[in-house]
Amino acid sequence: xxxxxxxxxxxxxxDGVAELAREMAGPDVVIAAAGGMDLPDRPLGTDAALIMRxxxxxxxxxxxxxxxxxxxxxxxxxxxAEMLPDEQRSRVLLCxxxxxxxxxxxxxxxxxxxxxxxxxxxxxxGLAGKAAHLGAAPPASGAAAEPAAxxxxxxxxxxxxxxxxxTVANRLGLHARPAARFVQTAGQFDATVTAExxxxxxxxxxxxSLNGVATLGVRQGHEVLIRATGPQAxxxxxxxxxxxxxxFDESPTxxxxxAAEAQPAPAxxxxxxxxxxxxxxxxxxxxxxxxxxxxxxxxxxxxxxxxTVLRGIPGSPGIAVGPVVxxxxxxxxxxxxxxxxxxxxxxxxxxxxxxxRRQVRAARDSVAARTRGSDEADIFDAHLLFLSDEALLxxxxxxxxxxxxxxxxxDSAVTQAxxxxxxxxxxxxxxxxxxxxxxxxxxxxxxxxVTRAQLSGPGIVVARELTxxxxxxxxxxxxxxxxxxxxxxxxxxxILARALGIPAVLGLGDSVMTVGDGTPLLLDGEAGSVxxxxxxxxxxxxxxxxxxxxxxxQHARRRAADPAVTADGTRIDVAANAGxxxxxxxxxxxxxxxxxxxxxEFLFLSAASMPTEAEQAAVYADLAEVLDGRPLIVRTLDxxxxxxxxxxxxxxxxxxxxxxxxxxxxxxxxEILRTQVRAVLRVAARYPLRLMFPMVATVSEVRAARDLVAxxxxxxxxxxxxxxxxxxxxxxxxxxxxxxxxxAPVLAPEVDFFSVGTNDLTQYTMAADREVAAVAGxxxxxxxxxxxxxxxxxxxxGQAGRWTGVCGELAADPLAVPLLIGLGVxxxxxxxAAVATVKEAVRxxxxxxxxxxxxxxxxxxxxxxxxDLVRNR
Ligand code: PEP
Ligand code: MG
Numbered sequence: 115x116x117x118x119x120x121x122x123x124x125x126x127x128x129d130g131v132a133e134l135a136r137e138m139a140g141p142d143v144v145i146a147a148a149g150g151m152d153l154p155d156r157p158l159g160t161d162a163a164l165i166m167r168x169x170x171x172x173x174x175x176x177x178x179x180x181x182x183x184x185x186x187x188x189x190x191x192x193x194x195a196e197m198l199p200d201e202q203r204s205r206v207l208l209c210x211x212x213x214x215x216x217x218x219x220x221x222x223x224x225x226x227x228x229x230x231x232x233x234x235x236x237x238x239x240g241l242a243g244k245a246a247h248l249g250a251a252p253p254a255s256g257a258a259a260e261p262a263a264x265x266x267x268x269x270x271x272x273x274x275x276x277x278x279x280x281t282v283a284n285r286l287g288l289h290a291r292p293a294a295r296f297v298q299t300a301g302q303f304d305a306t307v308t309a310e311x312x313x314x315x316x317x318x319x320x321x322x323s324l325n326g327v328a329t330l331g332v333r334q335g336h337e338v339l340i341r342a343t344g345p346q347a348x349x350x351x352x353x354x355x356x357x358x359x360x361x362f363d364e365s366p367t368x369x370x371x372x373a374a375e376a377q378p379a380p381a382x383x384x385x386x387x388x389x390x391x392x393x394x395x396x397x398x399x400x401x402x403x404x405x406x407x408x409x410x411x412x413x414x415x416x417x418x419x420x421x422t423v424l425r426g427i428p429g430s431p432g433i434a435v436g437p438v439v440x441x442x443x444x445x446x447x448x449x450x451x452x453x454x455x456x457x458x459x460x461x462x463x464x465x466x467x468x469x470x471r472r473q474v475r476a477a478r479d480s481v482a483a484r485t486r487g488s489d490e491a492d493i494f495d496a497h498l499l500f501l502s503d504e505a506l507l508x509x510x511x512x513x514x515x516x517x518x519x520x521x522x523x524x525d526s527a528v529t530q531a532x533x534x535x536x537x538x539x540x541x542x543x544x545x546x547x548x549x550x551x552x553x554x555x556x557x558x559x560x561x562x563x564v565t566r567a568q569l570s571g572p573g574i575v576v577a578r579e580l581t582x583x584x585x586x587x588x589x590x591x592x593x594x595x596x597x598x599x600x601x602x603x604x605x606x607x608x609i610l611a612r613a614l615g616i617p618a619v620l621g622l623g624d625s626v627m628t629v630g631d632g633t634p635l636l637l638d639g640e641a642g643s644v645x646x647x648x649x650x651x652x653x654x655x656x657x658x659x660x661x662x663x664x665x666x667x668q669h670a671r672r673r674a675a676d677p678a679v680t681a682d683g684t685r686i687d688v689a690a691n692a693g694x695x696x697x698x699x700x701x702x703x704x705x706x707x708x709x710x711x712x713x714x715e716f717l718f719l720s721a722a723s724m725p726t727e728a729e730q731a732a733v734y735a736d737l738a739e740v741l742d743g744r745p746l747i748v749r750t751l752d753x754x755x756x757x758x759x760x761x762x763x764x765x766x767x768x769x770x771x772x773x774x775x776x777x778x779x780x781x782x783x784x785e786i787l788r789t790q791v792r793a794v795l796r797v798a799a800r801y802p803l804r805l806m807f808p809m810v811a812t813v814s815e816v817r818a819a820r821d822l823v824a825x826x827x828x829x830x831x832x833x834x835x836x837x838x839x840x841x842x843x844x845x846x847x848x849x850x851x852x853x854x855x856x857x858a859p860v861l862a863p864e865v866d867f868f869s870v871g872t873n874d875l876t877q878y879t880m881a882a883d884r885e886v887a888a889v890a891g892x893x894x895x896x897x898x899x900x901x902x903x904x905x906x907x908x909x910x911x912g913q914a915g916r917w918t919g920v921c922g923e924l925a926a927d928p929l930a931v932p933l934l935i936g937l938g939v940x941x942x943x944x945x946x947a948a949v950a951t952v953k954e955a956v957r958x959x960x961x962x963x964x965x966x967x968x969x970x971x972x973x974x975x976x977x978x979x980x981x982d983l984v985r986n987r
Contacts, residue, residue: 116224116233117144117172120217121165121182121191123158123512125149131181131217139221146171158516160187162533165194169206177205177230181216181237185508189530192319192329196537204315207234210308210341215240238275275341278351279312280358287333289546292362294496297324299357303350305342312337321354323505324496328546329534417628420647424622426597428642429608432617433660434595435653437632439573441584444564446555453519460511463520466560467501473556474498477586481610493549493582493609500553506531521561528554548601552581569593574635576626580607590616595637597644599624619644670950674705678956680935680964686956687941688949689745691921693717695733698740700946705953708744710869710943711806711921712737714790715751715759723761724786730793738801745802747869747921747943748794749848750787752776752808762786771883776809776848781818791826798843799836806869810847810854816864820845850874850922855903858910868911869943872922876900894977895924901933901980902972908938919943929984931955936968963987 118135122128128149135145148168151159165180172178182191188208195206207230209216216237223236284292300307300321307321313336319326321340332338342350357363418424453459478494500506506527513523528550535547559566569575572592577584579600585607588596596611596618611618617639629635629646636648636656645652678688689708690701693716698709717733718725725733738746753759754775762783767773780787794805807819823845830837849855850871858868872895877884879900882892894900908918919941924930926944928951934942935956944952967987971980 115143115174115227116176116220116230117146117169117174117178118217118220118224118233119165119168119172119178119180120145120147120149120213121160121168121180121187122147122149122213123160123183123185123187125157127183131214134214135217135221138218139225143221143225144172144174145217145221159512160190162190162193162197165191166197169194169198169202173202175205177207177233179220179224179230179233179237180206180208181211181213181220182208183213185504185512186527186530188320188326189505189509189534192316192326193530193533193537195316196534205230206315207231208318209234209237210306210318210320211237211240275343276347276351278340278342278355279337280340280355281337282332282334282358282362284334284361287336288328288330288338288362291493291496293324293328294499295357295362296327296354297321297499298495299353300342300350302353303342303344303346305344305347305350307340307342307347307350307354310339310341312339320504322503324499324503325505325531325534325550329531329538331538417630418625418646421649421652422646424597424619424626424644424646426619426622426626426642426644427601428640429596429598429601429618429620430611430616431639432595432615433639433656433663434574434617434637435634435648435656435660436573436594437571437634438576438629439569439571440627440631441569441575441577441580443555443578444559444566446558446562446564448521448525448558448562449519450522451519452517453514456514456517459514459518459520459523462561463510463514463524463557466520466524466557469560470553470556471498471501473583474501474553477583481586481613494586496546496549497553497582500550501557521558524554524557524561548579549582552583555581556583570631573632574637576629576635578624578627582607582610585610585614585616588614588616590614595619595635595639597622597626597635597637599626666954667950670954673957674950674953676705676953677707678953680956681958681960682962684935684940684961686935686939687919688953688956689747689919689921689941689943690946690949691943692737692946695737695740697946698737701949702740702742702744704946704949706744706946706949708741708802709737709746710919710941712746712748713752714749715753718759724789727789727793727796730790731796734793734797734803735801738797738803741801743802745804747804747806747846749806749808750777750780750790754779771877777807777815777819778809778811780807781815781822784822787819787822788826791823792830795823795827795830795837795843796835798838804844804846804867806846806848806867808848808871809851809874810849810861811851812853813857813860813864816847816861820864848874848921849904849907849918850878852879852903855907858907859913862911862914862916865916867917867919868907869919869921869941870904870907870939872900872904872920872924875903875922876924879903895922895927896930896933896971896977896980898972898974898976898980900924901937901968904934904939905937905968905972912938917941926952928952928955929981932959932964932984932987933968933971933980935959935961936964936966 120128120131122131126149128147132145132147136143146168148165150157151161152164169178169180180191182188191208195203195208198206219240220233220237223233228236282288288296308318309321309327309330310317311330311332314331316330318341319330321327340351340354474494474497509530510523510527513526514520532547532550535550569592572594574595574597575593576597579598580596593616596616598620599622601607601620608618608620617637619637619639619642622644626644634647636645636652678686680686687707689710690704690706691711691713692698692701692709693713701709734748752775753762754764754770754773774782791805794803797803805823810816827837844866846865846867846869847861848871849858849868852875854861855875873884876893876895876897880892880897882889884893911918917940918938920934920939921943925934925942926948931942931952942952967984971983974980974983
């Protein structure tokens, strides 16, 4: 029989409810009360340890239903559940039902031997009798309804909670940013929404609480049950469903590592610091500079000696040299004395929260302005949510009403919440507790009048760890580098450092904190190393390396807009890949010669329904305008496999990468393909658009697709629309299926160009799923097998008088550039950040030498051997 636990701020209330429920259901039902706190002077409150004991008391293999009153009761119950062993936790259900009515209904159902879910449903419907009597809409009751076609469930009149199950696809699960989106979206509706992790049972948690949602521990692939009641329950669920389908507004590649990761590493010798081999006299500490190789590990006590190399985690690329500038967080001593006037304390807390809200908004705006509106600024949205999170504010306010001062109350509420974060299994999600702590310190600083630590001058900032707000406030002109004792590459401080272009090494351990202010440091953000008081030789080498990288970068940047011509005079177009209008703008700014791949599936990812012909044409025309005469290759929708589209639901496939994706889907759903082709044709009448089909495997697919284009052209012309002449719009195909590369001689005459998708071509050639980390070693575009197929395709297209490009990631690898050119590739389409360096790689390539190099590479046994060959050429 299911056991029941009653959690309340008041011990008497909990006992009373248990007594009432027993009275109704009979003495056989096991009901344990967990009310109040185990403190004689502070009886009102909730205590996770008491709740855990009550769960044990009510334990039954059929499960335990926990009913809670409000605020911290929910949080404490969640903590108690977290503390249970895994197998027990999975049979504990925290139920959002009303305590008194829910307990009575649940006790009756439990007594009848109902299973846990059914007992919970009965509890949820506990208000039905009262509501019916008073003429209000009866709330939830009974078993869950069957799912409707759109994924929601619910009764005809919306009287029960509506339900939606989603599977979270984001690589890092529902970490702070997607969880923040979740809370923001749910909060827009007049509905009570809860979320529950079904895969790793946790919750339900209120969807109004960032702490609640983010600490459900939802990881990639987890199923989440969302329940909504209230007048706008349906709208809330539908908005949440769309949000989930949009991957919670994280970009498809978002991994928490920050978009700036792909940027070339900046070299940042500090002005006025002992860079470039010219150490300032007197800046090195007494003692001989290191001779020979630097000592590799830090000493265990005392400051590291001159020449010691501290090893940490690469946080943000670049070399920096400069004196240590410690940023020591001001010590915050939270007073524990009780306060006399709760109203005054509440007002102080509100004022502090408002002040921090203003600070966070200012930091967000500053980062957004300095990173041209990148996603990184969203980090601060999560911080703003903490400041209005009921799971923090409710306990903080109730602590104040119980007589604590505002700082004590806030600190205690944060400490409680932090426990739940720290128990999450996923290290990335666990690291988000730092965000909570950072916002908590900001509020305490306000409450206690502590001044935020200031930098004493320019140099390399050394800190135990940095908050996002600290990092956002750094001026790259003064902060040449960042070295922290704690933190990892996914910390928000690291993400911001990358976005702001400040080299950073994290997780160096406490020894870095003992290095004195002003001591010169040599920091390499790629190697993850920091050398203390480097000797003249190391400084000279670092200075030269930094100088070399910087010059190469600047040189490449200066010439980024110039055509890329090989040393012996062949023009290679270096275009960019794009999936949004912003990508196209970035591409033009980066000097791209055009767009070599427009991933239209990303362009319309957030649309709720298939965009109409007119809507699509308007977007393509906008992009073409931005490109100002540069060519734009529009790839038709490549949906399926890892790229689902909300408005194109797909049947389950056992092997989605081998399923109906790309052109296969386009030909199976010709109305979708036709709409897109017609939109492209309309715009191609005015701008240099090209059309490209993805995932082609056979010549019959190409013919069918071309027939569809010809048909669309005729129909449009008959309707009086302007269309390009037959030869006025190039039509090409992607070579990303080995079959297409192998039959390239048959395919080439049917099209105007090939563009090799090396991401998929590698995946299919090596039979290594591009999403599976365990086989990532095989997924290397420099595998001789992949190069052989590229060479075959390029040769066939050359013979037929067509051109071949490469738009997969391989094209952005400077080592691959001479090989691809040597194999006959004449266009490279890369991410905007790589355009300048790829153009430089083209310029240093000689066609004849490249052809010899490529031929040699095809005979090698491995990708590593190919890499060595190119490096040592
Ligand atoms: C590829 O497969 O290399 C390619 C460019 O297409 P996508 O990455 O969009 O599948
Ligand atoms: Mg592909």
